[in-house]
Amino acid sequence: MIEKFxxxxxxxxxxxxxxxxxxxxxxxxxxxxxxxxxxxxxxVIPIIPETQFNKNKSYFDLKLGAGQxxxxxxxxxxxxxxxxxxETTLNRATTNLNGVGEYGKTNTEKDSSMVNNIEDYVQIRxxxxxxxxxEERTIKLKVTAPKEEFEGVMVGGLTFKExxxxxxxxxxxxxxxIENEYAYVVGVVLHGNLDVAKPQLALNEVEASQVNARNVIxxxxxxxxSTYINKMEIxxxxxxxxxxxxxxxxxxxxxxxxxxxxxxxxxxxxxxxxEQGIYTLEMEVTSLTETWEFRKDFAITKE
Numbered sequence: 674m675i676e677k678f679x680x681x682x683x684x685x686x687x688x689x690x691x692x693x694x695x696x697x698x699x700x701x702x703x704x705x706x707x708x709x710x711x712x713x714x715x716x717v718i719p720i721i722p723e724t725q726f727n728k729n730k731s732y733f734d735l736k737l738g739a740g741q742x743x744x745x746x747x748x749x750x751x752x753x754x755x756x757x758x759x760e761t762t763l764n765r766a767t768t769n770l771n772g773v774g775e776y777g778k779t780n781t782e783k784d785s786s787m788v789n790n791i792e793d794y795v796q797i798r799x800x801x802x803x804x805x806x807x808e809e810r811t812i813k814l815k816v817t818a819p820k821e822e823f824e825g826v827m828v829g830g831l832t833f834k835e836x837x838x839x840x841x842x843x844x845x846x847x848x849x850x851i852e853n854e855y856a857y858v859v860g861v862v863l864h865g866n867l868d869v870a871k872p873q874l875a876l877n878e879v880e881a882s883q884v885n886a887r888n889v890i891x892x893x894x895x896x897x898x899s900t901y902i903n904k905m906e907i908x909x910x911x912x913x914x915x916x917x918x919x920x921x922x923x924x925x926x927x928x929x930x931x932x933x934x935x936x937x938x939x940x941x942x943x944x945x946x947x948e949q950g951i952y953t954l955e956m957e958v959t960s961l962t963e964t965w966e967f968r969k970d971f972a973i974t975k976e
Contacts, residue, residue, distance in 0.1 A: 714757045715804055717833050717857040720746040720811070732860035737818035745814040747859065749833065751804035758836040759802050761812065763795050763861070766828040768896070768936040770884065772905060772928025776830025776858050786897040787933035789819055791827035791863060801836065816863065823865035825899025826932055833857040865899070872963055873897040877935065879954050879971040881947060888942040890921070890971075892954060895935035902930040904961045909940050914951040914970055947973045 719733060724743055726736040737743055751757045765783070767775050783790060796815040804810060814831075834856035877893040890911060896902050905928035911921040923940050930936070940954075956967040 713855050713857070714751060714753050714755065714835055715759055715833075716750045716752065717859060718748040718750070719859050720748060722746075726862075726864055732862070734860075734862045734864075735816065736864040737816070739818060739822050740820045741818045743816045743818075745816060745861075746811050747814070747831070747833075748809060748811045749802060749804060750809040751807060754806045756806060757804045759804060760834050760836050761797050761800055761802070762832045762834075763792055763797060763829050764832065765790055765792050766830065766931035766934065768930045768934040770937055770939055772907075772925065772930065772936065772938070774828075774901075774929055774931040776828075776860065777832055777856070784895065784933045784935050786895065787899075789823050789827050789865075789899070791829040791861065794819065794827065794863065795829065795861060797831075816861075818863065819865075823899070825865055825869045826901075827863040827865070827899070828932055829861050830858045831861060833859070869900045870898060872900060872902045872960065874902065874930075874958060874963070874965045876956065876967040876969055879969050881973055882937070882939070884939050887944065888946060889939040890942065890947075890952075890954070891937035891939055892956060892969075893935055893937050894930070894958070896930040896933065899932045901932060902960045902963075905929060906959045907938060907956065908958075909938070909954065909956040911940060912953050912955075914953045920952075949973055949975055 719731065721728065721731075721733070722735075722743060722745060724735060724737065726734045733745055735743060749759055762778060764776060764778050765787075767779050767781050769775050794817050796817070797812075798814065799812045802810060802812055873896070875895045875897055877895055879890065879892050882889055882891045892909065904926075906924070906926045907928070908924050909922060910919055912919055921940055921942060925938075951970055951972050954967070954969050954971060958965045958967070
């Protein structure tokens with residue numbers, strides 16, 4: 674599972690504040706995407722170990738015993754005539770507002786349902802590597818399974834990104850530029866007990882918010898289990914409390930929630946403002962195996 678993340682960075686010269694808009698290629702355990710080498714100054718080749726759970730996968734898919742240690746190797750290759758400094762990070766899987774799993778750097782807090790965080794069990798021995806022109810190097814990682822058996826899966830992504838020098842950053846910030854930056858992401862999946870309980874989905878807070886300066890009602894959905902919820906479909910409706918008159922509705926298909934994650938599902942108000950009062954959200958969520966029905970009242974205040 675080698676993926677590309679496309680970062681579009683807009684640097685404003687007047688205040689030198691960068692606004693980062695991120696477009697991310699789909700990164701799902703069921704989907705393989707090939708990255709064109711011409712988009713990066715280096716290439717990434719994961720070396721699949723003998724302990725690979727599913728040897729047909731191009732990402733690290735591991736099933737280890739309690740407390741077992743597994744060394745992983747990734748080959749980095751610089752095929753250019755210039756030096757390249759590559760930074761490596763590991764991030765746990767999260768779910769974004771579009772209902773898509775993300776595996777890059779995030780500021781999202783760890784979900785309250787998460788017992789085992791993959792970030793605590795994978796050690797990157799070289800977080801920054803300098804590749805000389807046309808040099809090939811293999812970096813090592815150490816995976817240590819929890820001392821006690823765990824349920825489901827722990828999932829994360831290894832991100833390999835070219836480091837930009839300080840002087841180059843300052844030069845780019847001095848002018849208005851739009852640029853594309855790419856990074857490889859290699860998935861890491863650590864399997865525990867395969868007899869996982871059925872998925873548990875919860876509806877938490879429902880509140881007014883904004884997405885891209887547009888008014889929405891955010892409904893926070895939480896996957897409380899250590900397994901993916903696949904092929905999610907959501908049908909949501911908003912009415913004034915006690916009324917059958919439909920105010921807003923949305924249907925969305927083909928979503929996926931990462932294990933032990935939550936996200937704010939936005940319901941557009943179509944450019945309008947909700948008046949102060951009490952409203953009711955009715956939501957039906959289906960997956961490949963389950964159906965959930967939620968009903969929740971929420972308040973809109975002057976603030």
